[in-house]
Amino acid sequence: MTRLLLPLAAIVVFFLLSLITVRVARPRDPKRFFLAFALLLLAGTAVAYLTLWPLATIDDALGLVSALLVQLLACLTMWNAFYSLLWGFSGSMMFDLFNDPSLLNRERLIGSYVGDGPVDRILARRLPNLERGGWVAIEHQTLRLRPKGMVMAVGTLAAFKLFSLGMGGGVK
Amino acid sequence: MNLLARAIVVAIALFAVQALAVAAIAAVRRRANVYALIVVVACATAPLVFLAGPSIVGRPLSTEGRAFLALMHLSLGGFLFHFMTLPDRSVTLRIFVELLLAPGRTLTLAALGSRYGVRTMVGSRLDQLEQGHFLSIRPDGVITLLPRGQRFGRFVTAGRRLFNIGSAN
Numbered sequence: 447m448t449r450l451l452l453p454l455a456a457i458v459v460f461f462l463l464s465l466i467t468v469r470v471a472r473p474r475d476p477k478r479f480f481l482a483f484a485l486l487l488l489a490g491t492a493v494a495y496l497t498l499w500p501l502a503t504i505d506d507a508l509g510l511v512s513a514l515l516v517q518l519l520a521c522l523t524m525w526n527a528f529y530s531l532l533w534g535f536s537g538s539m540m541f542d543l544f545n546d547p548s549l550l551n552r553e554r555l556i557g558s559y560v561g562d563g564p565v566d567r568i569l570a571r572r573l574p575n576l577e578r579g580g581w582v583a584i585e586h587q588t589l590r591l592r593p594k595g596m597v598m599a600v601g602t603l604a605a606f607k608l609f610s611l612g613m614g615g616g617v618k
Numbered sequence: 619m620n621l622l623a624r625a626i627v628v629a630i631a632l633f634a635v636q637a638l639a640v641a642a643i644a645a646v647r648r649r650a651n652v653y654a655l656i657v658v659v660a661c662a663t664a665p666l667v668f669l670a671g672p673s674i675v676g677r678p679l680s681t682e683g684r685a686f687l688a689l690m691h692l693s694l695g696g697f698l699f700h701f702m703t704l705p706d707r708s709v710t711l712r713i714f715v716e717l718l719l720a721p722g723r724t725l726t727l728a729a730l731g732s733r734y735g736v737r738t739m740v741g742s743r744l745d746q747l748e749q750g751h752f753l754s755i756r757p758d759g760v761i762t763l764l765p766r767g768q769r770f771g772r773f774v775t776a777g778r779r780l781f782n783i784g785s786a787n
Contacts, residue, residue, distance in 0.1 A: 447685065468781045504675055505683030507621035511629055512686040515693040522700055532777045535709060536743050537770075541778065543753065543763055544771025552744065552759035559736045565727055566736045572710055582717065590724045591717045599714035605705040606715070609652055610644040614705045615712025615734060617742040 449509045452494055453517035456487040460521050464528075477525070484521040491517055535568070535616060628675055628687070632667065633694040636660060640698065652702055660695025667691040709739065 460483055467479045495510050531537045542549050542558065549555045561567045564587075573589075576582045581595035591599060606614055639659050644652055667674065671684040679687065705711055716733050717725055725733070744761070747753050752767035763771060777783075 447682065450689075465780070472782060501621050503680075503683075504621050504624065504677045505680050505686065507625035508628075508675070508679075508683050508686040508690065510622065511625040512690040512693065515629070515690055515697075519693045519696045519700075522697070526700055526703065527777075528781060530703060530707070532774055532781060532783055534707070535739065536707075536747065537774045539740070539743055540747070540752070540767060540771045541774045543761060544768070544775060550761040550763075552741075552755060552761060555744070555761070556737055556740045559740055566731070568709060568736060568739060569713075569727070569730075572713070576710065576713075581714070587728075588724050588726050589713075589717055589730060591714065595714050596718065596723075598711065599718035602705045602708075602711040603715050603718060605702075608641050609702065609705070610641075610648050611652065611702075611706050613712065613715065614707070615709055615715075615739070616707045616746075617712070617734075617738060 449495065449499060449513055450516065452491050452498075453513045453520070456491050456517050457520040460484060460487055461524060464524065477529070480521070480525050480528075484518065484525075487521070488514055488517060624675065624677075629690055629694065632674075632691050633698065636663070636691075636695055637698055639663070652706065653699060656695055656699045656702060660692055660698075664688045664691050 463483045464476070464480055467473065467483075468476050471479075473479055491513060492510065495513060499506050499509065501507050501510065539555070542555070549558055559567045561570065563570060565573065573582075573584060576595070577584050579594075580592055581598070583590045583592055602614065605611065636656075636659055640652065640655050643655050643659070644650060647655075665688070668684045668688040671679045671687045675683075675687065712734055713730065716730060717723055720729070720733075744753070744755060747767065748755055750766070751764055752770055753764055754762050756762075
């Protein structure tokens with residue numbers, strides 16, 4: 447099991463690189479960096495593993511695949527923590543409630559999300575990115591799925607049905 | 619089949635079996651928490667994978683090989699857990715599905731708001747946070763953060779400071 451020290455080291459490096467990147471370089475879209483770091487470190491782990499333990503038996507092959515999966519899972523968990531917990535909807539709500547006592551009221555909290563603009567705070571954050579990324583087209587205040595968005599929507603709907611998730615979107 | 623390809627095929631099969639097991643249980647127990655199901659399925663089947671390792675792989679395995687196989691199985695459960703957060707929690711994916719199901723596959727912003735608006739989103743999340751004992755809500759709407767909610771709030775605040783996140787959502 448000493449082979450698992452390799453992904454462990456890579457996970458620590460991934461965390462440090464990500465932290466330094468967001469604190470020092472402050473990129474507009476950190477996920478591109480996270481993805482690049484994760485892929486490079488996976489390649490590094492694979493090369494190091496194969497150098498130290500060439501694939502002579504099925505045990506070696508299982509060791510390599512499990513090491514890469516553990517490493518990728520840990521990177522994905524950090525990435526998900528960054529985007530879902532720190533940046534996501536529930537995390538943001540808890541941030542607001544924890545830091546702004548005036549929002550400790552259901553209607554005032556909802557009001558803070560409605561905002562003053564033509565679209566609410568939640569859509570205002572997402573729609574420009576979705577349009578820029580080619581997921582949806584927005585014309586005359588009307589949204590239309592583009593082919594890329596259609597594929598994602600069909601896949602999501604299939605997941606709703608397969609795993610009995612209702613209509614997802616954090617609504618129970 | 620070469621060794622690495624065999625290990626990859628085994629990984630794909632283990633993932634598929636876990637996903638199907640979770641889907642089958644979720645279909646029967648519709649009110650069950652899908653994340654708890656994933657954890658239970660992965661943890662409950664990991665010892666079976668360890669014991670049945672040679673049969674699953676089709677080759678003799680050392681104890682270390684069996685342990686790697688069980689670890690692989692648990693990691694794949696972790697991936698399924700992460701995957702599930704996408705359709706289950708993502709606001710963006712829900713918007714895509716609302717558009718897919720809409721007549722002509724188009725929606726005005728107002729129509730989208732009436733199907734999946736701020737009141738629904740915030741209200742539902744607040745209800746879930748209340749059920750999870752993160753906060754309590756009085757009948758007059760006053761919210762009180764419970765100890766678990768205080769810890770979550772502190773964690774998010776510290777994490778945002780650490781990662782330099784000015785504003786979100």
